Amino acid sequence: DTGVSQDPRHKITKRGQNVTFRCDPISEHNRLYWYRQTLGQGPEFLTYFQNEAQLEKSRLLSDRFSAERPKGSFSTLEIQRTEQGDSAMYLCASSSIAGINYNEQFFGPGTRLTVL
Amino acid sequence: AQRVTQPEKLLSVFKGAPVELKCNYSYSGSPELFWYVQYSRQRLQLLLRHISRESIKGFTADLNKGETSFHLKKPFAQEEDSAMYYCALVRAGGQNFVFGPGTRLSVLP
Numbered sequence: 468d469t470g471v472s473q474d475p476r477h478k479i480t481k482r483g484q485n486v487t488f489r490c491d492p493i494s495e496h497n498r499l500y501w502y503r504q505t506l507g508q509g510p511e512f513l514t515y516f517q518n519e520a521q522l523e524k525s526r527l528l529s530d531r532f533s534a535e536r537p538k539g540s541f542s543t544l545e546i547q548r549t550e551q552g553d554s555a556m557y558l559c560a561s562s563s564i565a566g567i568n569y570n571e572q573f574f575g576p577g578t579r580l581t582v583l
Numbered sequence: 584a585q586r587v588t589q590p591e592k593l594l595s596v597f598k599g600a601p602v603e604l605k606c607n608y609s610y611s612g613s614p615e616l617f618w619y620v621q622y623s624r625q626r627l628q629l630l631l632r633h634i635s636r637e638s639i640k641g642f643t644a645d646l647n648k649g650e651t652s653f654h655l656k657k658p659f660a661q662e663e664d665s666a667m668y669y670c671a672l673v674r675a676g677g678q679n680f681v682f683g684p685g686t687r688l689s690v691l692p
Contacts, residue, residue: 471626507684509587509682509683509685510669522678523677525679558627570673571629571632574628577626
């Protein structure tokens with residue numbers, strides 16, 4: 468296990484298209500988070516899962532955004548009808564709910580989305 | 584609502600000089616505070632958290648509830664400390680992490 472992985476690393480799409488990103492967390496981690504980061508800003512929380520349950524969603528997550536973690540392992544983030552304002556880096560992170568690394572988030576490399 | 588501010592976008596210091604990266608937060612309850620760091624071409628990673636009270640890579644940070652601050656300090660900066668630093672907050676029992684906008688630290692030779 469080499470850490471959190473995200474796929475694809477880069478995505479260019481046209482406005483109005485749907486896109487889906489995948490995140491594979493560290494295998495023993497129960498929690499999985501999605502963030503969005505735009506230039507000059509820190510990561511903005513979008514949503515998080517504990518196992519397969521989506522427990523919290525930000526108001527930033529409009530109805531065009533949906534995230535799933537069907538078996539409590541990998542997660543997908545889908546954006547429907549993309550808009551130019553969706554262009555950003557989408558980060559995934561995972562953490563354990565117990566142990567000495569409790570609440571320490573391990574981040575993936577991110578997926579950079581460009582909407583033309 | 585929780586909010587984290589980092590007043591400096593860029594901080595430049597000379598090698599060997601002390602460095603302090605400022606972080607202020609607004610939250611009425613008991614927060615958990617973190618500093619995350621991103622080195623060039625690397626992932627965001629945890630540097631330290633207030634509950635562990637550790638010194639990591641020579642950095643320390645003290646939570647000051649009266650001033651609602653969590654400034655990051657190092658007495659002698661090294662060139663390898665050059666990176667982007669983010670302060671983050673989560674309310675106790677929550678998982679909605681709030682990150683500040685970040686400060687880019689540049690340590691000059």
